[in-house]
Amino acid sequence: MKWTILASSGVLGAAICSCTAKTLLADNDPTIREDVSQNQSTEHTLTLKQAQVFFRHGARTTIHTIPKLDEAVYDANILRHLIPHTAFDLDMVDLVTGGPKKKSHLDDHYAKKKLSGGCVAGQLTTVGQQQCFLLGQKLKEEYIYKAKLITEDFDPSRVLGRSTNVQRTIESLRCVMAGMFGVQNLRKIAPVKVYVADSKDEVLFPNIQRCHVLKQNNHSVLFHIADKPEYLPYRHELEKVFGVNFKDHVGLNFVGIRDDLVARKAHGLPVPPYALPLWDMIELMASKMMYATFCGQHKAERHLITRLSTGPLMTYVMDNIRDLEENKRDAKKLFLFATHDSTIVGMLGLLGIWDEQWPPYSVDLRFELYENEKNEKFIQVLYKGKPMKVRGCDSTLCSLKQFRQAMKPFMIREKEFHSICNSDILEQIDKEIKEEEKGEIQTEEVREQSETPAGM
Structure with missing residues (x-):
């Protein structure tokens, strides 16, 4: 045709x-392709x-x-x-x-x-x-x-x-x-x-397992981004409403809270009424967190992380x-x-x-x-x-x-991909990455979550 x-x-x-x-x-409302501009x-x-x-x-x-x-x-x-x-x-x-x-x-x-x-x-x-x-x-x-x-x-x-x-x-x-x-x-x-x-x-999908740089960023987002000024007030609000502390549960974050609630809603299962006023905030903060995971937390690393995750x-x-x-x-x-x-x-x-x-x-x-x-x-x-x-x-x-x-x-081919992935380039760009890891206890559960892409 x-x-x-x-x-x-x-x-x-x-x-x-x-x-x-x-x-x-x-x-996910239906979206219709519109006709072309009448000015052309x-x-x-x-x-x-x-x-x-x-x-x-x-x-x-x-x-x-x-x-x-x-x-x-x-x-x-x-x-x-x-x-x-x-x-x-x-x-x-x-x-x-x-x-x-x-x-x-x-x-x-x-x-x-x-x-x-x-x-x-x-x-x-x-x-x-x-x-x-x-x-x-x-x-x-x-x-x-x-x-x-x-x-x-x-x-x-x-x-x-x-x-x-x-x-x-x-x-x-x-x-x-x-x-x-x-x-x-x-x-x-x-x-x-x-x-x-x-x-x-x-x-x-962004392959955390075969790229050290992506794994570092994934870990940083999953375990540390909620401590940062842009996220911290919203984290405290969620902790108060749900009666939990992010630090008491391995990997508890905006993405995980959203995941539980959205799966309930999609299947007509009970959603706690106190979560409803927070719905838009949870959606936005979880979405920002996902973007940071696969496209970088800062402007300086945006191209690097995006290229490695999706290039x-x-x-x-x-x-x-x-x-x-x-x-x-x-x-x-x-x-x-x-x-x-x-x-x-x-x-x-x-x-x-x-x-x-x-x-x-x-x-x-x-x-x-x-x-x-x-x-x-x-x-x-x-x-x-x-x-x-x-x-x-x-x-x-x-x-x-x-x-x-x-x-x-x-665009990136295998040889260059592995060369960058095995480097310390993210630590050079983002000094906080190395600091975050100091004193961390790397349990098997932490390690497994760090190696699993956010949202999966």
Whole structure:
């Protein structure tokens, strides 16, 4: 399908809604692509050539629980059964070796926390399955019916499904694919191959485990940022209301408090009434904390942390575009990436469109590649279905050349990545990092949390 758009500062005229389930939080309202500016006069015809879709997993059980607050009951009989219209068999393949996927250390981490009602921490629920199924249906409308980028018959030569090696993202990918291609079609060719990477190779989220610099920053944010002047008054307010002291509980912070409350709200479980007046503050402070984790705490380290946390992923995005440009045999038309809030936060920061709002369940971030009749290529980035004017671009529709130039400072290859990650560069930039660690008792619990990205 071809799109007629107005070039200078226009927005594509196709209507698209971001996925929501009826139980989804209010901050994920559908957003419609609006028509282009009426002031523009030069028309060009563009054809969609490729789409890379990153989406957060659907609603899940909580990872963190607030001390002294009665636990919510996550009934496994209600929340953990397989929704039939999402059910088909997957074959999980290691992206590098082509063999079976390896054991997930993150799933082992979540399994240690048993929740009341029979679930464990961090599991995709029936609510989350439906959210992702609806996202798949929206993608079907956009890329199969309207743009005709691909067909409804799943074709692995044109479509690549990839997930982080975490059960909730793998299940979310299954549900998105079910919504997009239909389980009847997928069952005909099942098991359907989708790909994961070993933790040492993962770029789909900021990889704390393979980067000392990111681990240092992650630890600093999780364990020390609440002591800083910008956060301290709000921490004291939360401690008073919830009757807890952050220092008495390993890793208790704004992110953990938000996690417990949002998971309750998404599943219709009791939320303490005294938390409601604090809701906006908790959302904002937790979001700021996540941004500090994956995009740096200070302006001086912003580019460094952003590049290390999300640069490898942006490099991958640009490589996928280059493969299509060069007509490589294995180049794909559509990529479906099942990821995390940490992925989306890092990408929004890198793109210069961070809005200080936590990415909701099943939210999507897309990179669309277009070509006009002169073979000129353009990129459009959409978040929550809305075209975004990203860093270094003059409009929401950006020439590929301009976009590539804007992303170049953040792109990074393995050799340079490991060289920087193994250095003491963060300590040189941020003198507080080393001071914070003095006198700390590094228990196994502290060490495990330091090695787990904030929010995961």
